[in-house]
Amino acid sequence: MGLRFTDWPAEVLTTLRQGVVIPAHPLALDAQRKLDPRRQRALSRYYLDAGAGGLAVGVHTTQFAIREAGLYQPVLQLAMNEQAEWARRPVVMIAGLVGRTAQAVQEAQVARGLGYHAGLFSLAAMKGANEDELIAHAKAVAGEIPLIGFYLQPAVGGILLPTSFWRRFAEIENVVAIKMAPFNRYRTLDVVRGVVEAGATDRVTLYTGNDDHIVPDLVTPYAIPHKGGITTVRIKGGLLGHWSVWVSKAVELLHQAHAAVASGVVPADLLALDAQVTDCNAAIFDVANNFHGVIAGCHEILRRQGLLEGIWCLDPAETLGPGQKEELDRVCAAYPHLNDDAFVQQNLQRWLA
Template sequence: MSSKTLNPQLKSLLSSGTVIPAHPLALNESRQFDEERQRGLTRYYMASGAGGVAVGVHSTQFEIRDPAINLYDTVLRVASEEIDAANLDRPFIKVAGICGPTAQAVAEAELALKYGYDMGLLSMGGLQDWTEKDILQRVRDVAAVIPVIGFYLQPSVGGRIFTYDFWKEFAEIKNIEAIKVAAFNRYQTLDVVRAVCSSSRVHEIDLYTGNDDNIVADLLTRYSFEVDGKVVEKEFVGGLLGHWAVWTQKAVRLLEEVKACKVAGNAGIAQLLTKGIGVTDMNAAIFDPAHSFHGCIPGIHEVLRRQGLLEGRWCLNPKEELSEGQMEEINRVCNDYPELTDDEFVKELLAS
């Protein structure tokens, strides 16, 4: 089977940098799929000005793939239908989360194509006993089906650490269009950027931050390396983030501010870096690093529940709940940073 390639319009959007929220899963109090609210979430992301959505990813809950739950197919289909029905007058990237051993990952890539997805966000999680060579072959097999966004996932939520050499070889694989770095670690982030800069595909691969703890600084930073006697520079152009699943309209505005700052020779960078600390403070409340990210998904759900986008913060796993003190932290950041919330926008959207 010949691989799908990325539409040039979508590649242009990806390269210019955009907001791609990681799509949550809407459930009712019986922990059953709430299709109406799921569709409403997709409409919210489009209305917010996001440039795409990532569906079937960590924020959508990996349990959707359990045979007893069997929602992976459904969430891909529902989001795709909603995007198509919107008939947008601008490009919008459909990203499908892909994970598991090679056979599963390839099957998920093929299903994503069936539902009209443009790219696959390929998780490296759950493959702890695989060699880097084996994982690279898995990447090649998936990239032979669908354009791939690589995914460096932090170890605390199921990822693993990879070597610089792994990323350098990874970057050479055809049909890798972008890499999402969610290492939550500056050293490991640096490994990926340096590897891409040292590869022959440096100008073909777009970097997206998944470092929810360092969003603004990632987007403002220009990396510079000497490669074969020449200076090579690279930047994170956008974000594919769980944090951007909430307050998305303000996330879109934030990325616009970052781009304007760069165009203006970094005018206003100090204020943006200060705003970035506020964004990280808000992320700490939602993502719950104080308890090893245990309350991450319920934290996202709680914000969406307060806004009326979700009925509750239920997860497929009943043990996934807010951690002790997390509700108070969410209250605090919503009160301290009203300029970073989009409550009024959501209110108007739901009333329309």
């Protein structure tokens, strides 16, 4: 019998629906490219103490190759242990699910067995499948665990998904949220329209994964014509690779966005942060080199703060891109108000203990 979102503790569902910061959890390795459990735990502790309302583990920033390396279950287990021991508030635990149907179902069963609440559902392995096949795949996995849909940008392996797909996906009863990360305004709107057309806006909570457009996503009202009226939808939180770093500042930013939405007035200084956050993201994600150093860039910020020992990835070819270090130097110097170095330094030894 699969897990339904109606089985969750009420406070976990409330947390997801109100909108929270959910870091896409990286993988801590040592110089031999083996799992470093101490630093892996320290990352989880950092995120929880910084105010994250969820953790997404086994996702892109955790490196898809953890599966071949036999690390999927151990890494998920470490994060679940830290959440149980360290969290002081309800935390939504999300496991990345990849592969074709048999693999995705098996991963969903592993995650459910460990106590995870939901699966972040990647369709990257389904290239070439038609819409009916994609929906059948989604229904099979949703039978095991509540799903968070994931529109992954094509530049890093995603596939194009039209409004009709998102309408049918949102109609699946065990879908609780969608992370929109196509890095494209038109395709983001396709997801919003699909959820509205499915009549699922109360059940399916929208999260931004558009690391290039975080602030506007959080403050924009999406007023969608539907059935002779207008349905207004909001993106409530973020599940972001960019939010694997500088997390306490991300929590502050989300609080500012929620306050602006509640007041009906978006301050100019909040809007001004958009270009600054995007500039930082361009450096961290190595946009100049078509995202070559996207994971290594996140690692480099965490290394500079002392949370990671190095920027090693499972694939030795995954390194900083040409000129990326200099770009990171530039944005760290230009936007000191966006980093949380002081917060990390105050707590680092406790997290590493």
